[in-house]
Amino acid sequence: xxxxxxxxxxxxxxxxxxxxxxxxxxxxxxxxxxxxxxxxxxxxxxxxxxxxxxxxxxxxxxxxxxxxxxxxxxxxxxxxxxxxxxxxxxxxxxxxxxxxxxxxxxxxxxxxxxxxxxxxxxxxxxxxxxxxxxxxxxxxxxxxxxxxxxxxxxxxxxxxxxxxxxxxxxxxxxxxxxxxxxxxxxxxxxxxxxxxxxxxxxxxxxxxxxxxxxxxxxxxxxxxxxxxxxxxxxxxxxxxx
Numbered sequence: 126x127x128x129x130x131x132x133x134x135x136x137x138x139x140x141x142x143x144x145x146x147x148x149x150x151x152x153x154x155x156x157x158x159x160x161x162x163x164x165x166x167x168x169x170x171x172x173x174x175x176x177x178x179x180x181x182x183x184x185x186x187x188x189x190x191x192x193x194x195x196x197x198x199x200x201x202x203x204x205x206x207x208x209x210x211x212x213x214x215x216x217x218x219x220x221x222x223x224x225x226x227x228x229x230x231x232x233x234x235x236x237x238x239x240x241x242x243x244x245x246x247x248x249x250x251x252x253x254x255x256x257x258x259x260x261x262x263x264x265x266x267x268x269x270x271x272x273x274x275x276x277x278x279x280x281x282x283x284x285x286x287x288x289x290x291x292x293x294x295x296x297x298x299x300x301x302x303x304x305x306x307x308x309x310x311x312x313x314x315x316x317x318x319x320x321x322x323x324x325x326x327x328x329x330x331x332x333x334x335x336x337x338x339x340x341x342x343x344x345x346x347x348x349x350x351x352x353x354x355x356x357x358x359x360x361x362x363x364x365x366x
Contacts, residue, residue, distance in 0.1 A: 168199055168212050171219035189228035193237070196220050214253040217242060225261060235261060235272040243279055252289075255280060259293060266296075267303040274310050281317060291317045315352075 199212070221234040235258060243254035255276045262273040273293050281290035294314040297306070318324070 168196075168216050168220070170216055171223045173223070186228040186231070189224040189231055189234075192220065192224050192227070193233055196237075211247075214242070214250045218253060218257045221257065222261070229265065230268075232272075235269060239272040239275040239279075243276060244283070248284055251279065251284060255289070255293075259296065262296065263300070266300040270297050270301045270306065270310065273297055274313065277313055277317075281320075287317055287321050291321070 196217075221238055224231065224234045238254050238258050243251050243258065245251055245254075258272050258276045262269045274297060277290050277293040277297070280286050280293060291314065294317055298311050298314050301310075
């Protein structure tokens with residue numbers, strides 16, 4: 126088992142104690158707060174990653190896990206008056222970014238960003254989280270593309286923002302160099318262009334993909350060639366303004 130895959134039980138006892146103490150303080154503050162008090166500051170500002178690393182005594186991965194538990198406690202532990210949909214997303218992003226700085230190989234911060242926080246019904250908050258995912262993808266495209274792929278789907282289907290979805294899809298297709306990128310991920314850009322009625326651009330993109338030699342599976346290549354022929358037979362439509 127690699128160091129970054131150690132179970133939570135391997136976290137030093139002092140970190141568990143610190144977490145318990147922090148949560149106890151939060152509960153105490155909550156009990157003392159007047160019932161009608163504003164809850165905008167429920168989630169405190171994230172400590173700098175450098176400070177967390179120093180306090181972790183050379184256990185940054187464990188500190189990142191504990192920080193994630195602390196963050197979740199605001200949603201699930203009963204100490205937060207507001208659900209995650211109403212949290213301060215600027216502070217939320219700062220917490221998630223600090224965790225990734227502590228443990229860049231951890232997938233849980235981006236999983237939470239894409240599958241929980243970005244799916245909030247508030248478009249403004251959702252866009253903040255999608256941009257965070259995009260920025261972190263740029264730091265490690267080959268490992269973090271699945272989360273940007275999910276962000277692409279949110280932009281397309283939830284926000285109905287095709288230009289934003291296309292921006293993310295282009296980043297995946299252009300920056301991921303690992304051979305593990307599946308065909309459906311490469312095709313996202315094609316389908317979005319079709320949805321935007323950008324058929325000429327879709328044809329160019331698909332033709333370039335075939336000519337590049339990136340498609341090694343004969344079945345996938347045949348499928349894409351057939352799709353290119355179908356696009357070539359469709360009448361030109363003006364882009365939607």
